[in-house]
Each structure stands twice: as C-alpha cells, then as structure tokens.
Amino acid sequence: MTVFLPRDLDEALELRDRHPGATAVAGGTDLCVLWPERVAARRDEWLDLSGVAELRGHEWTDGALILGAGTTYWDVIRDRRAGEELPLLVEAARQVGAVQIQTRGTWGGNIVNASPAADGVPVLMAYDAVLELRSRSETVELPLADFYLGYKEMRLAPDQLLTRIHVPRRTYDLQWFEKVGSRSAQAITKVGVAVTRRDGEWRVVANSVAPTVRRCRSLESLLAEGLPVSGPADLMGALESDVTPIDDIRSTAEYRLEVLARLLYWRLRDVCPSIT
Amino acid sequence: MGETLTIRLTVNGEACDRSVEPRLLLSDFLRHELHLTGTHVGCEHGVCGACTVLLNGESVRSCLMFAVQADGAEITTIEGLATPSDGSGIPHPDDADLHPVQAAFREAHGLQCGFCTPGILMTLVPFLEANPDPEEEQIREVLSGHLCRCTGYQNIVKAVRLAAERMRT
Numbered sequence: 047m048t049v050f051l052p053r054d055l056d057e058a059l060e061l062r063d064r065h066p067g068a069t070a071v072a073g074g075t076d077l078c079v080l081w082p083e084r085v086a087a088r089r090d091e092w093l094d095l096s097g098v099a100e101l102r103g104h105e106w107t108d109g110a111l112i113l114g115a116g117t118t119y120w121d122v123i124r125d126r127r128a129g130e131e132l133p134l135l136v137e138a139a140r141q142v143g144a145v146q147i148q149t150r151g152t153w154g155g156n157i158v159n160a161s162p163a164a165d166g167v168p169v170l171m172a173y174d175a176v177l178e179l180r181s182r183s184e185t186v187e188l189p190l191a192d193f194y195l196g197y198k199e200m201r202l203a204p205d206q207l208l209t210r211i212h213v214p215r216r217t218y219d220l221q222w223f224e225k226v227g228s229r230s231a232q233a234i235t236k237v238g239v240a241v242t243r244r245d246g247e248w249r250v251v252a253n254s255v256a257p258t259v260r261r262c263r264s265l266e267s268l269l270a271e272g273l274p275v276s277g278p279a280d281l282m283g284a285l286e287s288d289v290t291p292i293d294d295i296r297s298t299a300e301y302r303l304e305v306l307a308r309l310l311y312w313r314l315r316d317v318c319p320s321i322t
Numbered sequence: 323m324g325e326t327l328t329i330r331l332t333v334n335g336e337a338c339d340r341s342v343e344p345r346l347l348l349s350d351f352l353r354h355e356l357h358l359t360g361t362h363v364g365c366e367h368g369v370c371g372a373c374t375v376l377l378n379g380e381s382v383r384s385c386l387m388f389a390v391q392a393d394g395a396e397i398t399t400i401e402g403l404a405t406p407s408d409g410s411g412i413p414h415p416d417d418a419d420l421h422p423v424q425a426a427f428r429e430a431h432g433l434q435c436g437f438c439t440p441g442i443l444m445t446l447v448p449f450l451e452a453n454p455d456p457e458e459e460q461i462r463e464v465l466s467g468h469l470c471r472c473t474g475y476q477n478i479v480k481a482v483r484l485a486a487e488r489m490r491t
Binding site: 047048049051073074075078079080081082092094096097120143144145146147149150230231232 | 325327343344345347366367368369371374377380381382383385386387388390391393394445449463464466467468
C-alpha cells in the first residue's frame with residue numbers, strides 16, 4: 047500500500063493527475079472504519095489531503111462563507127459567527143459522530159465520500175452551496191445540488207479535487223434541520239431533512255432516502271405554490287416523486303417515508319398558512 | 323514489510339522519529355512502536371472512543387487515522403497527563419502527580435475496569451479547558467463519544483464535575 051502525502055495544493059493536484067485511481071482521504075473518519083478489511087481488499091493507493099494547508103480553514107467574505115474542503119466540523123462548531131448566521135451548519139456538525147469525529151471529519155470529505163446518509167450535505171445544499179473543483183489546468187464551479195449523479199457517482203473528474211465550498215451569506219426566514227437516528231450521538235441517519243425559506247423560495251433537502259442526498263423539488267413547488275395540506279398524507283405524492291427510500295440495516299423504506307412526511311408536516315404547519 | 327515512510331512527531335513532549343508502513347494506524351503506532359499501551363484499542367472502528375488521544379490539542383480517535391498522517395503533529399496520550407514530582411521521571415499515583423481529571427476519576431469512582439478511562443480523559447482535558455463550568459447536558463454530550471460498560475456513567479459524570487471544580491480553583 048502506498049500513501050501519498052502532498053504538502054501543498056500544487057503537489058496534491060499533480061498527484062491526483064498522475065494517480066487517478068488513488069483514494070483521496072482527509073479525516074478518514076469513514077474510510078478508516080473497518081480498516082483491516084480495506085487492507086485485505088487491497089485498495090493500494092491513497093492520497094492523503096490532511097497535510098495540505100491550503101485546504102484547511104474557512105473565511106467570511108462579504109457574500110459568502112468559504113470553507114476549505116479540509117475544514118473540519120469542529121472548526122465550524124467553534125466559530126460563533128457560523129452559529130449565528132448559518133446555524134444549520136453547526137446543528138448538523140454537532141450531530142456527526144461525537145467530538146473525536148467532529149475534530150477530524152471534513153466538509154469536503156463528507157461531500158466527496160458521497161454517502162446518502164451524509165449529514166453535512168443536506169444543510170450545505172439547503173444553503174445553495176457551490177463547489178470549487180480544481181485540476182492542474184483549471185478551476186470550475188458547480189452547484190452542490192447538481193453534483194451527484196447516482197449512488198457514489200458524482201461530477202468529479204479523475205484529475206479534479208474538491209478544494210473549496212462557497213456558502214452564500216443570506217437572510218432566511220426559516221432554517222431547519224432534523225436528524226432521526228437510533229440515538230442522539232454516534233448514529234447514522236435513518237432519515238434527515240434540511241429546509242430553508244427565503245422570500246417565498248424553498249429548499250427542502252433530505253438524506254438517507256435516496257441513492258444520494260436529494261433536493262426535493264416537487265415538495266419545494268408544492269410549498270411555494272401554497273397548495274393546501276391538511277396532514278402528512280397530503281405531502282406523500284410530492285415526496286414519492288422526490289425520494290426513493292429503501293429497506294436496509296438501519297431502517298425500512300416505509301418508516302423513512304412516513305417519518306419524513308410527518309417531520310415536515312408538523313414542523314411546517316407552524317410557519318405555513320397553507321398547511322393546517 | 324512493505325515500503326516505509328519516515329515520520330517525525332512529538333509525543334508527550336518528546337521528539338520522535340520513526341520509519342513506519344503507511345498502513346499503520348496511529349493507535350497501533352503508539353502501542354506497538356512507542357509501547358505507550360495506555361492508549362487502549364477497543365472496537366478498532368471508531369465507535370468506542372478507547373483509543374482517543376490529543377492531536378495538536380484536539381481529541382481524535384487514533385484508530386481512524388494513519389500514523390503517517392500525524393507527521394509533524396503534537397500528540398498527547400494518557401501517559402502524558404500526569405507530571406512526575408520527583409526526578410525519577412515516573413509519576414507517582416498520588417494526587418500531587420496526577421492531572422486533576424485523573425485524581426477526580428479516582429476519588430469519585432469514575433472507573434471500574436478502567437479500559438475506557440484513558441480515552442475518556444483525553445476527551446475531557448480539552449473539553450474542561452474550553453468549558454470550565456459545564457452543565458450536565460454538555461458533560462453527557464461530550465461523553466457520547468465513549469462507551470463504558472461498567473459504570474453506568476453516573477460516577478463518570480460526578481468525576482467530571484469534581485474535576486471541573488478542582489480545575490476552576
């Protein structure tokens with residue numbers, strides 16, 4: 047097994063280009079789980095990004111919070127301004143694993159690991175985050191909502207690295223994140239949802255209910271149009287066209303759909319005149 | 323033995339230079355290369371928290387990272403908490419040498435078999451520095467990254483409170 051240890055971004059991009067099959071690793075909080083089995087599976091080349099200083103840290107500009115892809119959950123939890131301006135980031139970060147995971151796990155790693163259960167992704171998507179993808183030859187931007195193609199499939203070329211995440215700084219009149227797991231800590235999400243509303247425009251993003259974290263566009267339209275809803279069942283049609291939950295070791299498709307509908311109904315009833 | 327890489331890091335204040343295989347986990351490096359067996363390995367997949375150490379002052383699970391990722395870092399293990407009060411270099415198990423968190427755990431019976439304890443203490447040290455007067459809910463939240471199968475957690479919470487009180491004064 048080989049681990050490449052680039053010390054700066056240029057070196058990382060060069061290695062990414064020369065070793066397209068290498069698995070990029072940052073915090074390793076998912077990749078290193080069941081490590082002996084992965085060694086046995088002979089995933090031979092690893093590209094460790096945890097030593098690349100340019101990927102660490104975050105900054106506030108006039109228009110956006112810019113997260114380096116290697117910014118940890120803990121970096122954001124500790125930033126008081128994040129809790130005030132973009133509270134869903136902090137709420138989601140605090141529900142990832144426990145403190146020892148939050149200090150190592152990164153926002154970029156959460157996105158590129160592409161788990162349907164990723165907790166950092168729904169909140170970023172609900173905030174209309176934009177990804178900066180870089181190769182040796184160019185830097186491109188892509189909305190996070192357009193990044194995933196299918197289960198663990200994404201618009202990331204073999205020579206590209208996710209370098210930064212731009213989170214627009216906006217004022218919302220509703221921001222909400224809910225995670226349902228077997229227990230409060232150290233539990234992988236059975237069903238989760240992040241919702242924002244701004245000038246009547248909705249974002250509803252669900253995790254663990256589709257092959258990817260999924261923006262629920264039918265439900266967003268239903269809410270924006272103000273169609274009458276008088277119970278969780280009235281959300282079911284839209285949700286069924288948005289998400290495709292499955293039965294697995296953590297939960298069932300039926301439970302996930304039902305809980306998602308109920309969470310949305312009971313929370314949004316307080317803030318939407320069309321929901322009674 | 324495959325290809326090795328040379329890493330330089332500081333462990334409990336001492337510089338350390340070793341050639342290691344890239345696949346070696348930090349937890350195994352600490353235990354087998356440096357013989358710092360106070361860092362315990364329980365589940366080996368990032369759940370139990372027994373292997374928690376400080377990496378540049380923050381608590382991390384040493385079973386979820388490669389030793390080569392700690393190149394250049396400062397690591398503190400449970401062995402680095404107590405301060406020897408005489409010239410022997412070996413801390414005595416009395417309160418003068420123990421870190422206040424260690425002393426409080428002993429006094430409040432915050433451990434039974436002790437397997438989970440080193441990891442718990444390595445999470446509590448930065449936690450109590452940042453939160454000198456924590457609420458019970460905060461204590462329970464930070465402990466959620468650790469599994470203890472003996473105590474039922476009640477005395478652990480008491481020990482954390484006692485440690486916080488001692489560290490404040």
